[in-house]
Amino acid sequence: MRVDPCPALFGTDGTPGVVPIAYFSEFRCPYCRALEQDLDTLLAEFPASFRLVQHELPIFGPPSELAARASVAAARQGKQQELRRRFMRTPLVAEEASVLRVAADVGLDADRLARDMASPDVQADLDRTRALADIFGFVGTPGLVVGRTVLNGAIPYALLRRIAEDEASMPDPVC
Template identity: 40%
Template sequence: MSEAMRRLRIGVALAAAIAALAAGTEARADAQAALDRQAIGAIVREYLIENPEVIEEAMRALRANRDAARQQVVRRVIERNRDALFSHPMTPVSGDSRGDVTLVEFFDYQCGYCKRALGPMKELLAGDPKLRVAWKEFPILGPASRFAARAALAAARQGRYLDFHLAVMGARGNPTESSVVAIAEDLGLDVERLRRDMADPAIEAYLDETNRLARDLGITGTPAFVIGDTLVPGAVGIARLRQLIADVRAGG
């Protein structure tokens, strides 16, 4: 307990004790109790005005408690959906397919922060031979995002997911249907087969399933990462990702 909070509790206790001693007879108890509450309220108000850092400390504690409660909920959701998160047969995987740690990224091809995360993700894959990355297509920014996600999953059927993903995510500007098809052509993909696979209802169903999974996890934006039993929303630097990976390894 901080010194400021300790002083506040002592002050309130003293005020209550003084008020109790001053209560007098039982006939005056109710009226005196009202006065006591007013006196205590005045003391607390004066104390908080003189020590505003106590309010800041209380707010920090409240936020920490809420964050901890939220993480507990997330851990339960991750545990219930472990297979869908880490080993879904339609989720593209890069790195070591039998890696000791799996890092899951939810992303959208039109997301600027996801584009910024591309460099760190490539660096992690290049520098950590035991890392496994699961790419969760999470197109939430419009039809162009959905089109690109379907194309990426279709490219995976030709064994070219990572090449396609890096090309679309690394392209300047937001993807369009024509730019996505052009990237497929540049990579030498069978575009006619790509279009047929993109129309497969299984791909649409998988994207819908991923959207539901993200909703259950409380993911409302991109990027978002899941590693171990931890959800990390938003763009984070490579140092943070490396620390999370190390923490999972240390925990066995």
């Protein structure tokens, strides 16, 4: 992954002219909660210019690990963002029953989610994210890679927008 982190960082379904944004977050991080809203605003303002790739980086213990597993597993049902929004906008401290209740509320198959959360594939995704965080020096959250620009920590929306617009004005990253 060190030789070519791009597929793990941004995925392989890039579209020319669309700037990928890799977002490393933690559900219990207050700065991530604020940045998540800023990213939603950016993506709503420029829907054809940016593509968000979510990376769960649980750093605050077992509840964070559980929520991250649920998020990664929800992606397999196409509902990661719905689950993430619910987690990020409530003071939930994740435990299995509450996670499965929220999952059912957003329309996920809770039994499948529970199976996927325990799967080696979900663990591999979390391990890949940890390896990427190490490569980019993310010791905490939030972390962003916007095209070619690496950012660690909270940033104001005006700076996020300026960096995103600068990246959009450049040729596609060689990735």
